[in-house]
Amino acid sequence: MDLLLQTLVNGILIGGVYLIITLGFNLAFGVLGVIDFAVGEWVMLGGFTGYWLNHYLGLDPLLFLPVTFVVFVIVGALVYPMLARLLKGRQHARLLMVFVFTFGLSTLLKGGALTAWGFNQRAMDSFFSARSVELAGVYMPQIRLVAFFFGVLITVAVAWMLYRTRFGLSVRAVAQDEGKARLMGVNTNRVAALVYALYAGLTGMAGVLIGVIYTVTPQMGVQYTIFAFFIAVLAGLGYVPGVLLAALLLGLIQAFVAVYIGSAYSLLIVFLSLYLILLVAPRGILNRGRA
Amino acid sequence: MSDLQAKDLHTGYGRVEIVSGVSISAALGQVTCIFGPNGSGKSTLLKAVAGAQPTWRGDVVYRDTSIRDQPTEERILGGIATMPQGGSVFADLSVDENLRIGGHTIRDRTQLRQRVAEIYDRFPALAKKRRARGSDLSGGQQMLVSVGQLLMTDPQFLLLDEPSAGLAPSVVKEVFQMLRELKEAGKGILMVEQNVRDALQIADQIYILVQGKLVYHAPRADIPDLKTLMKVYMQV
Amino acid sequence: MKRATRDLCLFSLAALIIMLVLLFTLDSANLRVVTGVYMWIGLALSWNIIGGYTGYLSFGHAAFFGIGAYTTAILVTVAGWPFPLAVLTGGVAAGVLAALIGGPTLRLAGAYFAIGTWAVALCMLQLANILDITGGAYGISLPSLYSDTVFYLLMFALAWLVFFFTWHYIEHGSFGRKLEALRENELAAEMLGINTNRQKLLAFIVSAVFPGLIGGVYAGWIVFIEPNAVFGSNINDPMILMTILGGAGTVMGPVIAAVVLYLLNRILWINWSADTAYLIFLGFLTCVVVLYAPNGLVGTFKAWLANRRRSLPDTQDDEEAS
Numbered sequence A: 001m002d003l004l005l006q007t008l009v010n011g012i013l014i015g016g017v018y019l020i021i022t023l024g025f026n027l028a029f030g031v032l033g034v035i036d037f038a039v040g041e042w043v044m045l046g047g048f049t050g051y052w053l054n055h056y057l058g059l060d061p062l063l064f065l066p067v068t069f070v071v072f073v074i075v076g077a078l079v080y081p082m083l084a085r086l087l088k089g090r091q092h093a094r095l096l097m098v099f100v101f102t103f104g105l106s107t108l109l110k111g112g113a114l115t116a117w118g119f120n121q122r123a124m125d126s127f128f129s130a131r132s133v134e135l136a137g138v139y140m141p142q143i144r145l146v147a148f149f150f151g152v153l154i155t156v157a158v159a160w161m162l163y164r165t166r167f168g169l170s171v172r173a174v175a176q177d178e179g180k181a182r183l184m185g186v187n188t189n190r191v192a193a194l195v196y197a198l199y200a201g202l203t204g205m206a207g208v209l210i211g212v213i214y215t216v217t218p219q220m221g222v223q224y225t226i227f228a229f230f231i232a233v234l235a236g237l238g239y240v241p242g243v244l245l246a247a248l249l250l251g252l253i254q255a256f257v258a259v260y261i262g263s264a265y266s267l268l269i270v271f272l273s274l275y276l277i278l279l280v281a282p283r284g285i286l287n288r289g290r291a
Numbered sequence B: 001m002s003d004l005q006a007k008d009l010h011t012g013y014g015r016v017e018i019v020s021g022v023s024i025s026a027a028l029g030q031v032t033c034i035f036g037p038n039g040s041g042k043s044t045l046l047k048a049v050a051g052a053q054p055t056w057r058g059d060v061v062y063r064d065t066s067i068r069d070q071p072t073e074e075r076i077l078g079g080i081a082t083m084p085q086g087g088s089v090f091a092d093l094s095v096d097e098n099l100r101i102g103g104h105t106i107r108d109r110t111q112l113r114q115r116v117a118e119i120y121d122r123f124p125a126l127a128k129k130r131r132a133r134g135s136d137l138s139g140g141q142q143m144l145v146s147v148g149q150l151l152m153t154d155p156q157f158l159l160l161d162e163p164s165a166g167l168a169p170s171v172v173k174e175v176f177q178m179l180r181e182l183k184e185a186g187k188g189i190l191m192v193e194q195n196v197r198d199a200l201q202i203a204d205q206i207y208i209l210v211q212g213k214l215v216y217h218a219p220r221a222d223i224p225d226l227k228t229l230m231k232v233y234m235q236v
Numbered sequence C: 001m002k003r004a005t006r007d008l009c010l011f012s013l014a015a016l017i018i019m020l021v022l023l024f025t026l027d028s029a030n031l032r033v034v035t036g037v038y039m040w041i042g043l044a045l046s047w048n049i050i051g052g053y054t055g056y057l058s059f060g061h062a063a064f065f066g067i068g069a070y071t072t073a074i075l076v077t078v079a080g081w082p083f084p085l086a087v088l089t090g091g092v093a094a095g096v097l098a099a100l101i102g103g104p105t106l107r108l109a110g111a112y113f114a115i116g117t118w119a120v121a122l123c124m125l126q127l128a129n130i131l132d133i134t135g136g137a138y139g140i141s142l143p144s145l146y147s148d149t150v151f152y153l154l155m156f157a158l159a160w161l162v163f164f165f166t167w168h169y170i171e172h173g174s175f176g177r178k179l180e181a182l183r184e185n186e187l188a189a190e191m192l193g194i195n196t197n198r199q200k201l202l203a204f205i206v207s208a209v210f211p212g213l214i215g216g217v218y219a220g221w222i223v224f225i226e227p228n229a230v231f232g233s234n235i236n237d238p239m240i241l242m243t244i245l246g247g248a249g250t251v252m253g254p255v256i257a258a259v260v261l262y263l264l265n266r267i268l269w270i271n272w273s274a275d276t277a278y279l280i281f282l283g284f285l286t287c288v289v290v291l292y293a294p295n296g297l298v299g300t301f302k303a304w305l306a307n308r309r310r311s312l313p314d315t316q317d318d319e320e321a322s
């Protein structure tokens, strides 16, 4: 019983971090129609940003979350014009070309990071790292709790932005029908640029959290790319509320497989279920995404 | 007299030119109708006037100044609002949100709220549905929301792309009655229609577009009845 | 003799001569480099069949390479099969895997197909890591069966085989015309009476069998395989990027890109022992090519040639159109 509860809590806690990545990822897909293969590399680079700032400045890596956010918002704003150029292109299969572009970008970023920093894993410590709290026999590392609550905070903030602000309304409108939104006077290009920048910023921050919980290495990206795909497909691509459920599900699947089947099977099961969901329910388990 | 004009306008998609050198003019207090067979480029022309489609060559003139390089947003602020083909209701937004996005160019929150309230006053049927999703509305209700979105910014000119398409006959009558009232209130209406019979009742100027070229233009007064127009239509 | 056949013979003859000259002049280290070049030509051309001509971007072709390599390794070491038979079985295994997943996966369009195939390759990678028969993360060591020269010849033969197939059946055959028709517009191709499901499945299987064979030969050549080395991104990604850089849906594009990029890889490795910098080049070139020459280098060159020929008699024509 204790083990079950512990596993449940582990799954939920890490799911909170996945939320940060996939909220932005799915939002960007909804607005741009772009599946960003480089998502995991933004996580990786975010992790390294936190690591190096921590390394040279010595402050707690969590304090660098806002800086990382700003840095990656800028990075996203710089990458977006290239995506926009491709999206406006005239050749058919534009979206597929964008996908290939982000694939090239991810190869470039991974190669750059490997060349600069090698294959080593690097760890960074936060104030919360070595502590834990125990509640009803369930043991919770503080850093994971902090990361989870940060994920919840981000989710609330994004939801507030989407459902309570003028900008959020225009984001939802563009995601549904860009042509109509443009006729209403929405500057769709600006909305898309801001959403992409926001997504990059969120993903970079998630990298810091993941880096503190585990470690950072230039090779870590691929895993988070597949996680983002998994959650987004499960949620229904472009359907943002579904992300809440899907991110928790991924966390739970990983936790339960690790405890009850063996952690070696964890990735296999994630990949296999991604494949099966794509085939069986391409619009996500809630059937609300775009196929 | 002519407040909104397209002058020798060329536009298209990709490399394909769809509209080739069309000139039309529309005036305040008048209904200007564009007829034409499917695929002749009517919607494309309207989008170019609205700013949702780049003008390749030629000009769009509003109140004697060129607006061809203005984005849609500025054209709306200048008083030109557009309803696309099929209406402008967002299926996943509530009626309230649909109206607010219709007034996207209004930055002031209080003013926006006030405008929404005015639309509800005007269309009480919508007030009862403010929380309903766009996709849950009937065809007639969706049309009301579309018109509501259009009127949010209190525009001078209304560009409408087939406002009566797919509606029940009784609703069609209401729509044209509404348009007539708007015209009498001094608004300018530039409209694409397939429903020539009903459109003719309120039209002041008639244009016919075929394969991206203007083939006919006459004031309503010069056309005695539907039959005459149909004859012209058949010839081109 | 038809022109296409004549060109094929001439090209094959030239390739044969170059291959023999290199065989007799190069030392063994460089011979291994050229063996690698052949391997990548074969892989890029195989990927080109489904990714280039058919327009279905498979992001999981390492699955076929890997299954070929593992099948061969297991049959040779565990069952004691003769190497050639093991390699052939590896090719069959790759084809069977493609046939099994092809039906459902090819129903996915665009990036969804890419993600689906990627997931399959990652599953295979994980399976190889977990199963006992594959030796898990420790991999499998094979006996050293033949000399480097034999593997040099085998890789050349395989690369030539893919080239021949591409040239004869796709670039100049009705199979290729069907594939290109369905790439441009699947619905329209269906209307023309092309059984698109069947054709694309066929293309997928063919483009999987060759990497399966190549993977088998690779296993014998390199004598040690482990999951990441045959199912990982170092096999998976260059196939895609080489083809797109050179020109997806052209014969020469993938060939040229494979030669240039693999040599670049080796130069970086030999001089700076930096094969990660190779990824920077691959990624950067891909971004640039996708942005500025989305048809790849050869594809863009061909379009430029065609454009020039068309606009020579009347240069005004082109300006009007744009």
Ligand SMILES: Nc1ncnc2c1ncn2[C@@H]1O[C@H](COP(=O)(O)OP(=O)(O)OP(=O)(O)O)[C@@H](O)[C@H]1O
Pocket: B013, B018, B036, B037, B038, B039, B040, B041, B042, B043, B044, B045, B085
């Ligand atoms: N977004 C687009 N991209 C490419 N071609 C388009 C696009 N929209 C329309 N077209 C093409 O442009 C031509 C004119 O389309 P348009 O919608 O302007 O015609 P229309 O006169 O409004 O027809 P209908 O009466 O059917 O609404 C058609 O051949 C159509 O296929």
Ligand SMILES: [Mg+2]
Pocket: B042, B043, B044, B085, B161
């Ligand atoms: Mg139309």
